[in-house]
Amino acid sequence: MSRPIYARHVNGKFHKLRATVSLILQSLLFVLPWIEYHGRPFLLLDIPHRRLYLGHMVLFPQETFFLLIILLSAGTLLFLSTSLGGRIWCGYACPQTLFSQSFMMIERWIEGDRARRMRREKGPLTASRVIRRGLKLTIWLVMGIWLGITISGYFVPIRQLTLASWPVVAFFTFISLLDFGFLREMVCHNWCPYARFQGALFDNDTLVIAYDNERGEPRGKVHTTPGSCVDCSLCVQVCPMGIDIRDGLQLECIACAACIDACDQVMDKLKRPRGLVGYRTLSGRRRLVRPRTIVYAAVLAVLATTFLYLATHRQLLAVDVVRSTALFNATPDGRISNNYTVHLINRRDDPVAVKLSLEDMPEGELIAPRGNPVTVPPASVQAVQVLVVRPKADRPVVSFKLKANEETVPTTFVGPGQ
Ligand code: SF4
Numbered sequence: 149m150s151r152p153i154y155a156r157h158v159n160g161k162f163h164k165l166r167a168t169v170s171l172i173l174q175s176l177l178f179v180l181p182w183i184e185y186h187g188r189p190f191l192l193l194d195i196p197h198r199r200l201y202l203g204h205m206v207l208f209p210q211e212t213f214f215l216l217i218i219l220l221s222a223g224t225l226l227f228l229s230t231s232l233g234g235r236i237w238c239g240y241a242c243p244q245t246l247f248s249q250s251f252m253m254i255e256r257w258i259e260g261d262r263a264r265r266m267r268r269e270k271g272p273l274t275a276s277r278v279i280r281r282g283l284k285l286t287i288w289l290v291m292g293i294w295l296g297i298t299i300s301g302y303f304v305p306i307r308q309l310t311l312a313s314w315p316v317v318a319f320f321t322f323i324s325l326l327d328f329g330f331l332r333e334m335v336c337h338n339w340c341p342y343a344r345f346q347g348a349l350f351d352n353d354t355l356v357i358a359y360d361n362e363r364g365e366p367r368g369k370v371h372t373t374p375g376s377c378v379d380c381s382l383c384v385q386v387c388p389m390g391i392d393i394r395d396g397l398q399l400e401c402i403a404c405a406a407c408i409d410a411c412d413q414v415m416d417k418l419k420r421p422r423g424l425v426g427y428r429t430l431s432g433r434r435r436l437v438r439p440r441t442i443v444y445a446a447v448l449a450v451l452a453t454t455f456l457y458l459a460t461h462r463q464l465l466a467v468d469v470v471r472s473t474a475l476f477n478a479t480p481d482g483r484i485s486n487n488y489t490v491h492l493i494n495r496r497d498d499p500v501a502v503k504l505s506l507e508d509m510p511e512g513e514l515i516a517p518r519g520n521p522v523t524v525p526p527a528s529v530q531a532v533q534v535l536v537v538r539p540k541a542d543r544p545v546v547s548f549k550l551k552a553n554e555e556t557v558p559t560t561f562v563g564p565g566q
């Protein structure tokens with residue numbers, strides 16, 4: 149375990165910006181699982197039923213490529229944002245940072261800011277300290293449970309969460325509490341894969357948070373040294389990662405900009421220009437259009453276009469046919485018969501009556517013991533057992549013809565029929 153970090157709170161324009169973004173993103177996270185579209189979840193990854201509810205679309209396993217496009221787009225967007233603005237994702241949008249900050253805010257309200265907490269930690273274990281600690285843990289637990297329920301709501305319909313869902317909720321609650329309450333910066337530092345490779349996405353024009361060495365050094369007391377840095381260590385005290393930005397670009401830095409706010413306040417008090425610690429590029433230029441940003445933007449555009457095209461050209465009724473037994477049966481009248489399981493996939497928002505028939509097989513007979521047509525509920529899959537009886541001399545493949553609500557749907561090749 150590394151030494152505990154008692155980050156000091158700092159106000160400032162970047163803190164306000166981060167708090168606003170955090171409020172918007174957290175509100176979205178908490179509200180989204182409650183939103184319904186046509187009576188079903190707006191966004192849900194239903195693992196047991198192998199479905200992804202995404203806005204007006206319900207995606208089945210046959211459409212996993214949509215999920216792949218979404219993941220690739222998210223990755224490319226992350227690459228693009230990193231190339232342009234360094235670790236802005238870490239500082240302003242990563243749930244790890246946002247929820248850690250929320251948990252730290254509760255800690256600060258109950259146990260006091262950095263100096264008071266450090267003093268208390270060194271002192272004896274008083275009743276007040278125990279009560280404060282208990283209160284903090286209780287509120288953290290409530291936040292963890294709320295977060296646990298919300299995250300579970302992305303995998304189980306949140307309105308259908310019951311006592312039986314407690315293992316899922318308990319799992320996410322435990323993870324949230326452990327992560328945002330206790331581990332915090334250790335997750336970024338030791339386990340986050342993005343922190344490891346983001347350096348490869350940087351170039352000399354990437355925006356990073358850096359200390360102006362030339363202006364700041366030599367550091368020392370006010371009026372006694374020519375450098376602007378008065379070595380007040382405020383930038384270090386506010387850092388949630390416990391690092392000193394004056395040591396240069398570091399893997400641990402999550403670009404939260406707290407050190408900028410802190411140093412700007414010091415410069416304001418000293419009536420010196422702001423920006424001793426600030427956003428800058430290694431090249432000193434601000435160049436947004438660069439070969440790598442063009443490539444990332446182009447890939448993103450291709451992915452978005454592909455997604456839109458596929459989403460607007462989806463086959464709303466699909467069929468997947470599996471022959472139930474490998475062998476055919478000979479009927480007493482000299483014909484042959486095969487059993488099939490026909491999976492009717494209805495991707496529409498309304499029920500559909502599907503009538504099955506055989507294509508190009510005038511002498512063939514389709515027997516559906518449970519009735520034909522079959523009504524398939526909205527956004528669901530219906531398995532239908534059918535028997536196909538036909539003359540032995542017929543062609544060796546069977547194609548099914550589908551009529552949905554009296555409208556013919558393109559048929560699907562089935563495969564050998566004998
Ligand atoms: S060095 Fe500055 S920007 Fe980086 S994590 Fe620390 S406070 Fe945030």
Ligand code: SF4
Pocket residue numbers: 359364376377378379380381382383384394410411414424425
């Ligand atoms: S806050 Fe600014 S002045 Fe103070 S130590 Fe950091 S860089 Fe130097």
